[in-house]
Amino acid sequence: MSALARWFQANGYEVSGYDKTATPLTEKLTAEGIAIHYEDAVDNIPLEVRQNKAQTLVVLTPAIPKDHQEWAWLREQGYDIQKRSQVLGLLTQGRPTIAVAGTHGKTTTSSMVAHLLHHAGVPCAAFLGGISVNLGSNLLLPSEPIKNEELKIKNSPASSEGLAADSEQPTTNNQQLATNIPVVVEADEYDRSFLTLFPTVAIVTSTDADHLDIYGHKEALVESFRQFVSQIQPGGTLIINHTADPSVAAAAPAGVRVIRYGLSPEEGPELYATDIAAQGHQFHFALHGPQGITDGLVLAVPGYHNVENMLAAACVAQLYGLSPGQLRVAVAAYKGVKRRFEFILTAGTAAAPKVYVDDYAHHPREIEAFLRSVRALYPGRRLRVIFQPHLFSRTRDFAPGFAESLSLADEVVLLDIYPARELPMPGVTSELILSQITAVEKSLQTKAEILRNAETNPDFDVLATVGAGDIDQLVPQLKNILDIRWNGAEA
DSSP states (O other): OHHHHHHHHHTTOEEEEEOSSOOHHHHHHHHTTOEEEOSOOGGGSOHHHHHOGGGOEEEEOTTSOTTOHHHHHHHHTTOEEEEHHHHHHHHHTTSOEEEEEOSSSHHHHHHHHHHHHHHTTOOOEEEEEEEETTTTEEEEOOSSOOOOOOOSSOSOOBOTTSOOEEOSSOOOOSOSOOTTSOEEEEOOOGGGGGGGOOOSEEEEOOOOSOOHHHHSSHHHHHHHHHHHHHTSOTTOEEEEETTSOHHHHHTSOTTOEEEEEOSSGGGOOSBEEEEEEEETTEEEEEEEETTEEEEEEEESSOOHHHHHHHHHHHHHHHHTTOOHHHHHHHHHHOOOBTTSSEEEEEEEOSSSEEEEEEEOOOSHHHHHHHHHHHHHHSTTOOEEEEEEOBOHHHHHHHHHHHHHHHTTSSEEEEOOOBOTTOOOOTTOSTHHHHTTOOSSEEEEOOHHHHHHHHHHOOOOSEEEEEESSSGGGGHHHHHHHHHHHHHSSOO
């Protein structure tokens, strides 16, 4: 949502919106001139929006709860309300689109694609689902001046988690997307949002069961991926993980090139890695694919899953003409996405490191991949994981999987479930996960207790905070506590 808000503001529209809570991202948007409020009340909708219905487009995210008062009022008044995915579909219509889909890995992979192309000087735009460290944003606009085009949607949208905005005609500038500029898009399967996209190149990172509150069962989810793949443009390319349901690749239209990828040749893909080695925070590897072998690749963002993500992104970069030399330099320069295997604090020595790392993982397979990579980087070190479950429905559906993946840690601390768009479900609490965790030490704590225990119970070498809710609010406080303990100074 915030990437869309930034795009519209860059094109001269007045943008405002609602979010549930203030975050570093909303504070940045406010500093950029986007008006955001945090209390759900009709009176908080800007006056110009309430007085200019015909000149307002309301952009809605599924994160908005059904009982939201402002949304209800805007519906009753007959405002033009479109889903975020619909607007994204309109913005990419008629343009070469690189769409990255998958139940996990799509934010990192899409940011990798955008970074590789941008770093090599390929003009492109990108709408990402997370903040790229390299870009300092979730929006990439082409660096070359581009002639303004007439916008095909009539007015203007919203910011952050939610709702509305107002504008007259946009000012003339160079931020509009030319029809020949590729657009990198994170294609979200939630609520079948990605079916508004008709990509030239599509990546599918995974088709694991998720969002069963929407789909009901995995087969319905897989069917939506089949439909997404069927929308790839003639002559296009599908790059798909070897673990994806085989029926998804089979849904690609005739003439669409299908490239399967995975970490090792034993898995049978055409695109794979060899000579993978973890050295410090870096992963070294060689890429083997349809364009040949590119050795000497160094990825500074750790994790076997990130090597796999980079395989898919690098393949796209090769399709757009990057040479092996350009690829080596661009991969080495990639710094990751905020809250994706993000190193918050390091101390100690090489032999006895002290590390705090934060990650957005909120699906059992994501957590397993993350923790296995942490274990590979810090073998033998004591690992404490603080996890905040996201959504009652996801907790209900995947409690055993969460418990199994979290049990890779020496100590597990659970927060209460972050509800997001959902109301509580009877009998669904973090205890569902806690009761099945096999780690020797496990507990359910509040945020205040977590901070207090970080000060009084230092019996760990590696700390990981994990989850997609508001657990990130703990990060600066934990960083400060640990910096004092480990380094003896205020952060």
